[in-house]
Amino acid sequence: MTRRPTLPGASELFRRTASPAVPEDVAPTRRGTGREKHPTKITVYVSDEELLALEHARLDLRAGHGLAVDRGRVVREAVAIVLDDLEALGEDSLLVRRLRER
Known part of the structure; x- marks a missing residue:
């Protein structure tokens, strides 16, 4: 039997403890x-x-x-925003309008 203490891992130390307060009508899906x-x-x-x-x-x-993010994170967030907009607005979404311009 070892006498070494068991320490928490990085994922436990740096996990989010509370979600930010965002109004329901503003929060993306x-x-x-x-x-x-x-x-x-x-x-x-x-x-x-x-x-x-x-x-x-x-x-x-x-x-x-003050947000240290990589390019992949920026792209994934942008994709999520555009897909939410498409789902919510359909024909009037920014994506449909911009794709029709080309």
């Missing part, structure tokens, strides 16, 4: 997944300008808002 292992991968090709804009957004989130 979908959320981008956070920092976790993802079982599925897709490849998306972007232009140099799009990649630079994404990196600028990531840096702005860090410097201006």
